[in-house]
């Protein structure tokens with residue numbers, strides 16, 4: 001049985017671990033702290049238009065896999081099926097797939113797209129609610145959420161017959177914030193004259209015909225996901241990776257050494273710490289090549305222009321570049337380590353807050369785990 005070490009306990013690391021185990025490997029996930037996964041709003045975007053990506057985005061991690069859309073979608077189907085099972089086993093039920101793309105409201109009533117959503121969010125698909133009566137739960141003491149404004153946005157933007165209804169919650173502090181609701185049992189509505197009830201995010205044990213709104217950080221959806229995927233991970237901060245003859249041999253974390261046959265780095269972008277920002281972005285563990293638009297960021301020619309640094313989208317596309325087997329490249333385009341694979345937001349070439357926000361961690365994690373197990 002081959003041994004695989006995954007560095008990083010976000011969604012990409014989780015997908016890599018599931019698939020490496022499925023391919024027969026013994027897997028250790030090393031995770032130091034929550035990253036971007038713990039901050040997501042509550043609706044996972046997987047992919048919008050795959051054919052358009054393959055046609056027009058040569059540096060996108062999906063395109064770099066060198067697979068046609070039939071093979072990619074087959075892999076997505078298999079990965080998502082395995083994820084549904086694994087997450088549900090961990091206590092978190094999800095709904096949807098990469099082909100389904102719904103719209104879900106955040107706490108301000110604004111819509112965000114999502115392919116995969118927690119079951120507690122799924123009932124809030126906005127097009128399905130059009131024309132229906134929806135009660136938006138308000139908590140008068142909470143200052144950073146206003147159910148009346150949310151209901152107004154649902155009415156005016158989405159054509160839903162929404163109205164706010166306040167609930168009383170015992171021992172709620174005055175000047176409370178949304179985070180004071182997290183983990184409390186959902187209060188029942190006194191009047192209950194709606195077809196559906198929208199709760200601010202964070203309550204537990206929601207009644208039937210109700211749903212949670214999406215969140216902004218700190219997000220209870222993200223926290224629940226991070227808690228679930230963190231089950232079984234080893235808490236460790238990898239400080240260095242040892243290598244010999246072009247192969248990684250071990251990961252070092254404090255006085256612990258983790259040896260394996262193959263390694264997956266799923267260390268995230270700036271928030272996870274897989275890419276360190278600054279004047280020139282670097283990959284801190286191995287000094288792997290960091291690219292923007294296909295060119296190394298360290299070469300003067302690939303420097304982002306001043307205004308592009310201010311444009312989050314341009315800067316966020318910097319990251320590692322991989323070959324068809326997800327081996328990360330060095331700055332010269334070579335493969336420095338034959339048993340090293342990279343997955344998730346540490347990869348460049350796509351907008352990680354965009355329509356593949358979770359799609360890239362999901363698919364590259366899934367494939368990296370399989371490649372690593374078969375090394």
Ligand SMILES: Cc1cc2nc3c(=O)[nH]c(=O)nc-3n(C[C@H](O)[C@H](O)[C@H](O)COP(=O)(O)OP(=O)(O)OC[C@H]3O[C@@H](n4cnc5c(N)ncnc54)[C@H](O)[C@@H]3O)c2cc1C
Pocket residue numbers: 007008009010011012013030031032033034035036037038039040041042043044045046217236237238239266267268269271272273274285343344345346352353354356357358359361
């Ligand atoms: C604020 C915010 C909101 C978002 N909302 C959405 C959304 O609503 N929908 C959507 O589709 N996408 C969203 N995204 C994008 C999505 O959350 C990320 O793309 C995805 O979670 C990245 O997963 P990851 O596993 O690659 O990285 P991360 O989740 O960042 O995980 C990387 C992990 O690696 C660990 N790590 C790093 N270095 C080491 C080391 N040396 N040793 C051990 N561990 C290490 C980090 O601690 C971290 O836990 C959002 C992103 C952000 C920042």
